[in-house]
Amino acid sequence: MRSMAWNALQAGYAVHRVNIRGCGGTEGWCSTLYHAGLTSDLRAYLESLRDAGPVTLVGYSLGGNVSLKLAGELGEDGPRLLHSVVGVSTPLDLAACVVALGKRANFIYQDRFVTRMRGRLAERRRLQPEAFAPIFERTDVNAVKTVFDFDDRITAPHFGFGDAANYYKTQSSQGFLAGIRVPTLLLTAQDDPLVPFAVYSHRAIAENARIALLAPEHGGHVAFLARQTPRFWADEAILDWRGGL
Numbered sequence: 001m002r003s004m005a006w007n008a009l010q011a012g013y014a015v016h017r018v019n020i021r022g023c024g025g026t027e028g029w030c031s032t033l034y035h036a037g038l039t040s041d042l043r044a045y046l047e048s049l050r051d052a053g054p055v056t057l058v059g060y061s062l063g064g065n066v067s068l069k070l071a072g073e074l075g076e077d078g079p080r081l082l083h084s085v086v087g088v089s090t091p092l093d094l095a096a097c098v099v100a101l102g103k104r105a106n107f108i109y110q111d112r113f114v115t116r117m118r119g120r121l122a123e124r125r126r127l128q129p130e131a132f133a134p135i136f137e138r139t140d141v142n143a144v145k146t147v148f149d150f151d152d153r154i155t156a157p158h159f160g161f162g163d164a165a166n167y168y169k170t171q172s173s174q175g176f177l178a179g180i181r182v183p184t185l186l187l188t189a190q191d192d193p194l195v196p197f198a199v200y201s202h203r204a205i206a207e208n209a210r211i212a213l214l215a216p217e218h219g220g221h222v223a224f225l226a227r228q229t230p231r232f233w234a235d236e237a238i239l240d241w242r243g244g245l
Contacts, residue, residue, distance in 0.1 A: 057070075122141070
């Protein structure tokens with residue numbers, strides 16, 4: 001996000017960098033959690049930019065899911081708030097991506113994610129005990145070992161989804177791709193260890209003429225490091241995308 005912001009600024013664009021609710025040092029700012037399909041915050045922010053000129057939204061990983069889902073939700077109203085959308089390494093199918101995350105080869109990723117999620121939740125309880133202590137009272141947070149467990153025992157119940165399966169089914173951006181009505185770029189690597197490339201075979205990607213797919217063979221998860229200049233290949237690919245910027 002930082003390198004994309006820097007390159008976009010160098011190219012003459014105004015840049016706004018947005019954190020998902022409760023992330024990036026904002027743990028004490030609100031009394032609710034975030035989830036992978038929470039689009040209300042982003043929509044409110046885009047509404048505030050309506051008079052600032054055309055907006056291209058670039059979402060990374062989970063942020064890509066939020067961005068694409070919002071574009072689909074807006075449907076025909078999309079062009080009012082958005083000029084175009086880019087989703088980078090987006091987990092279009094949350095359930096499939098959680099399965100991939102649970103593979104032995106991805107143990108380090110899963111452990112890091114869960115450790116940071118538990119830590120962020122503990123910090124939020126410290127800052128706002130009345131809002132977050134009930135989560136710890138009904139759930140042994142330290143016993144949560146996987147992202148699925150966290151979603152099934154904490155995220156889904158907190159937002160009224162019931163369980164993780166329903167949460168993933170209703171909040172995956174793949175279910176909203178058909179409704180997108182602005183130019184959209186899906187940028188993903190075929191060797192992404194966390195997002196199986198198979199999820200990009202969703203029929204809406206082929207059937208919606210507004211969606212373009214750019215999928216190099218290599219690049220990992222939100223990495224795309226090049227051996228030559230420019231070092232961060234994805235930034236240049238997004239800036240060169242003729243359908244959007």
